[in-house]
Amino acid sequence: MSEAPTYSLLIVDDDKAMRQSLLALMAAAGWQAEAVSRGDKALERLTTMVPDVILSDVRMPGMTGLELLAALQPQLAPPLVLISAHGDIPMAVEAMQAGAYSFVEKPYEPRRLLSILTHAAEQSRMRASNNRLKARLYELSGLDRILLGRTQAVAHLREEVLDLAPMEEAVLIQGETGTGKELVARALHDLGPRAEQPFLAINCAALHPDSFEAEMFGTAEGGKGRLQAASGGTLFLDEIGACPLAVQAKLLRVIEDQQVFPTGAATPDAVDLRIICATNEDVDLAVVEGRMRQDLLFRINTFILKLPPLRQRLDDVMLLVAHFLDDYARVHEVAVPELDHEDVATLMAHDWPGNVRELRNVCARRVMLARRGGGTMTAAMAQTPSLEEVPETLREAVAAFERELIGKAIKAHEGRMDAAAETLGIGRRTLNEKIVKLGLNKEALL
CATH class of the missing domain: 1.10.10 (Arc Repressor Mutant, subunit A)
Structure with missing residues (x-):
């Protein structure tokens, strides 16, 4: 039989007798506990100590328990339980709305207090375990390289990808051209349970009603289509907003029934596909204008991922530039071009309508200019790629x-x-x- 885990607690209370009482209770329960008398001392102690739970009085000189709660970082700090002899329902409601794990009145009932603290500690350990797992997933998958950036928008996007990857539900990825919609779709596939199965990417703008069924469903005589071949994996429908209405109806049947009828066949073939779609347009407007079936939209937008345009994450521009320049310099076997203040100003002043794809292409051209012994970012951004000597066709x-x-x-x-x-x-x-x-x-x- 395994031993119960040892949890740690930081007690914050200006009443010396209460501190001693709580320390004795926690020691008897097998906890590791420390106590301080003020909120500012608790913040100082938290720079070197990471307890599983914080138990704090509400009314204290200097900094109240609610002010201590507000000073903590919500995603990083341990859960905080408030305790007070002056507690009432409005204060308890305010504490919970502010993010407190629970609220206990003095005099406390030892069993109830221990139960609350134990549940809080278990949640804290689980959250820490999940954070370590996500960090390991980043390391294994390279997700932080694929979705490179330090801004909050990109960090949140990485979290969403990790959360949605294990699921089977449909995901709709929305974002401007060049924001990396297919990269996100592939990350969802590669980090999910279907990673070893096919990833079938289809450009919906190129689909034609007359040839759709034969190509995608196959024929009774000619064998399986692309959807049967990808069964078990992920179907990525890119530019879903540009899909012809006649094809939308056929795709809807596949998504709803998970089966296809090969052309000329009397019985359907079952398929097992996770659906991920992407679009750079307003799908609700497309429905209103009659360019997209509403029933199809309801099938593909179970979860929605919105990719930020580069102009909304300018703090990531120089990080991306360094990454792309380093990669292209290695490919072309040249030194990484050094950037001056004018280069940086040029990059930061541009609004990047082509988003990350445009930035990548600019960096590729900058490296090509470096191969010829010179160049600036201004020249790379103004340059139209040309072919000096090319084959005949x-x-x-x-x-x-x-x-x-x-x-x-x-x-x-x-x-x-x-x-x-x-x-x-x-x-x-x-x-x-x-x-x-x-x-x-x-x-x-x-």
């Missing part, structure tokens, strides 16, 4: 460019495919497909 030019860039990324990251894919701004699966299509030999590159 566009297909050959694109293939040659992709082959060179992918090869350099793989070499720069010493074969770490996730890191190479991130630098290139594509998913790991897409990178693998391009390696095969372009005939690249990964071992030869290394």
Whole structure:
């Protein structure tokens, strides 16, 4: 039989007899407890001590218990239980609304007080465990690199992704072009229980009603479609707002019934898909204007993730710039360009209509300018990419460019495919497909 855990308590009370009484009670209960006489002394002690619970008197000279509660950081501080001989219902309500875990009146009943403190300690330990787990998930998944940033908006987005990833419910990702909607969708997939299954990304703007069923559902004679092949995984519907109405009706049937009818088949095929959608437009307005089915919207917006535009997180710009410049410099085997005050001012003055994607492209051009021995951020932002010497056909030019860039990324990251894919701004699966299509030999590159 395992022993009960030892919890710790910080007692804050200006009454010496009460402090001694509480210390004796907690010692008898097997707790580790310390006591201070004032709220400011409690704040000072909390710089070096992290108790499971704080038990504080309400009326004290200098700083009241409610003022102590207000001075604590809600997401980081231990739960606080208030105790007072002058307690009444309005004070208890105010304390709970302010974030107190519970409220106890003096004279206290020992069993009830111990029960409240034990429950508070258990919650505190669980929250700390969850925080450690999330930190470990960040480390394992690279989520803090994929969704890079220190602003509150990005930190909150990372928390939401971790919370929603294990779920099966549909998620609608809203954000302007270039904010990273597909990156978020892939993170939801990669951190969830379907990570080892396919991730099928479909650009809804490119879907056509006439060819949709044959391509997505397959045919009775020609075999399975893309949806059957992705069964067990995640279906990512990008630009859902641009999906033709006729296709929306067919997608709705798939989402509702989790089955598809191959063209010409008499019986349906069952599919098991988690649905994640993304859009850069106002879906409620699209419903009002008749461009989106309301029943489809109700099926895809169980949870909504809103991605902030870069202009609303300018404090992250220089962090992103440093990240992108470092990655592209490694790919192109040049020193990371140094930025001066004029470069920084140029970057911070821009409103970034293309968001993070635009910033990444500017950094790529800045590194290319550095390869030629010069360049500024102003020049990189004004530069229109040009091709000096290219093959005769566009297909050959694109293939040659992709082959060179992918090869350099793989070499720069010493074969770490996730890191190479991130630098290139594509998913790991897409990178693998391009390696095969372009005939690249990964071992030869290394």
